[in-house]
Amino acid sequence: MHVTVIGAGLAGSECAWQLAERGVDVTLCEMKPEKKTPAHETAYFAELCCSNSLRSDQLENAVGLLKEELRRLGSLILQCADATRVEAGGALAVDRHGFARMVTEKVRSHPRITVVEKEVTELPDGEVVVASGPLTSDALAERLLQLLGADSGLHFYDAAAPLVSAESVDMNYAWMGSRYDKGTADYVNCPMNQEEYDAFWQALTTAEEAPVHGFEDGKVFEGCMPVEVMARRGHDTLLYGPLKARGLDDPRTGRWPYAVVQLRRDNADGTVYNLVGFQTHLRFPEQRRVFSMIPALHDAEFLRYGVMHRNTFLNSPRLLDRYYRLKSEPRISFAGQMTGVEGYVESAASGFLVGVETARRLLGRAPVDFPQETAIGALGLYVSNQSITVFQPMNINFGIIPPLAHRVKGKRNKNAELSARSLAVIETLKEEVLP
Structure with missing residues (x-):
């Protein structure tokens, strides 16, 4: 056999x-x-x-x-x-x-x-x-x-999220925690106020994408949608998706921020984190420019940029x-x-x-x-x-x-x-x- x-x-x-x-x-x-x-x-x-x-x-x-x-x-x-x-x-x-x-x-x-x-x-x-x-x-x-x-x-087309080094995340603008304090505090939560989010959303929706032959928004599988495609569907779309703040109490204010980007450990040592829900096919310089607008990532070291590939x-x-x-x-x-x-x-x-x-x-x-x-x-x-x-x-x-x-x-x-x-x-x- x-x-x-x-x-x-x-x-x-x-x-x-x-x-x-x-x-x-x-x-x-x-x-x-x-x-x-x-x-x-x-x-x-x-x-x-x-x-x-x-x-x-x-x-x-x-x-x-x-x-x-x-x-x-x-x-x-x-x-x-x-x-x-x-x-x-x-x-x-x-x-x-x-x-x-x-x-x-x-x-x-x-x-x-x-x-x-x-x-x-x-x-x-x-x-x-x-x-x-x-x-x-x-x-x-x-x-x-x-x-x-x-x-x-x-x-269809699939996208992978960027990776950043843990030491490059500015924890003065972030905190460790899980949604509704469920489980252990394993996520780095990077908050944005409304003004910061508005500027980020505007930059994201107008950023230059890498050329992907045959790509159309309508062909993107909903389960792994590039973050810029999601953002173009409306100002608040990200607020109900990967930037949802519900259940994340900022310890500095005791309240939910306007928007939160979460980072999740990518290796056992905790030295590498990925941007949760940030699959993307923006050009690499655009990824650095736009994602660095997140306050906690203003000096982030990108270990891998997001990539787009055919599925x-x-x-x-x-x-x-x-x-x-x-x-x-x-x-x-x-x-x-x-x-x-x-x-x-x-x-x-x-x-x-x-x-x-x-x-x-x-x-x-x-x-x-x-x-x-x-x-x-x-x-x-x-x-x-x-x-x-x-x-x-x-x-x-x-x-x-x-x-x-x-x-x-x-x-x-x-x-x-x-x-x-x-x-x-x-x-x-x-x-x-x-x-």
């Missing part, structure tokens, strides 16, 4: 691991370090490009549920994330390089996984999992278009089944963001499911069929739902999980019960799923 996995991102690494743990030999093809995309910095597998945050770790949040399902079922990505986490309040954030290094070391050392460092331009014979990600190389993307047809895929995803409801297999050629499966699951954890979950189900099929076993009541199952059923007329990438959310049969007062209480129901189902599947 042998499977070729193309791409060693979160989905490909998870998929390869699950296959190998079940006795399947894997050839894992990764084009780094021979060739990198504009968003990649290292030669490690499972590199986090946009943020070091895997988002909420609370069971009242759907992504928190998805992480807990993966933990209980032996996910490599969650094992490494938990081992390299950094403090981030109620979120799971990791030391980016430590996390990627651990995933790389574990995958490379598995006796059933053979890593081949090369760019794949043709799909090999036999069982194949394409997990080449939203930054699939032009040659492979062209080959996939030939295989799947002209209407098989869509393109590609498939018209999955037409092409894929609930196991992420190509309906027209089931020996080929897809995993990761190119399937239309949006987010790091969601990508890992798709790779997990593909690895588990492909191994079971090769071993002559029946599929597990994760039900829609589970977050893992709900994602697979969403991307294969042929009733969706306009398919867009989707983060995991409780809206794609069936509602409870009874009424529960309060959103948090309802979500907690949905999670409890899902995890009860997972417990019944563990013996069947675990290798």
Whole structure:
């Protein structure tokens, strides 16, 4: 039994691991370090490009549920994330390089996984999992278009936030804290009064953007929108988004400021911070000019500027089944963001499911069929739902999980019960799923 996995991102690494743990030999093809995309910095597998945050770790949040399902079922990505986490309040954030290094070391050392460092331009014979990600190389993307047809895929653009050194943040204009004092005080909060915000907003909306061929505001995926695009939608839009001040009491005034920019740790040492929600494709000099208008960042040292890059995803409801297999050629499966699951954890979950189900099929076993009541199952059923007329990438959310049969007062209480129901189902599947 042998499977070729193309791409060693979160989905490909998870998929390869699950296959190998079940006795399947894997050839894992990764084009780094021979060739990198504009968003990649290292030669490690499972590199986090946009943020070091895997988002909420609370069971009242759907992504928190998805992480807990993966933990209980032996996910490599969650094992490494938990081992390299950094403090981030109620979120799971990791030391980016430590996390990627651990995933790389574990995958490379598995006796059933053979890593081949090369760019794949043709799909090999036999069982194949394409997990080449939203930054699939032009040659492979062209080959996939030939295989799947002209209407098989869509393109959108994704943006990464800038990084600043912690020591360059002027704490005379900032304070450490979390929203509503929830969890530990892990965020650097950089306030602005109305006059400062007005000047910042005006500069942001008129700043010069880097040229991105084919970019239009209407094509930007809502979950990772460049901050300047968001600002152009209205003066107050940022105040209800990444600059929301609600729940952040300035210790100097005891009140919520007019606007707050939050910085989150990007490494375990706390020496690097990213600007939360500040994905951007402004020119680098413009990023320095505009973002330095934030009082606490007036002398900020930018360790990495924000970048814009192309993302590609498939018209999955037409092409894929609930196991992420190509309906027209089931020996080929897809995993990761190119399937239309949006987010790091969601990508890992798709790779997990593909690895588990492909191994079971090769071993002559029946599929597990994760039900829609589970977050893992709900994602697979969403991307294969042929009733969706306009398919867009989707983060995991409780809206794609069936509602409870009874009424529960309060959103948090309802979500907690949905999670409890899902995890009860997972417990019944563990013996069947675990290798």
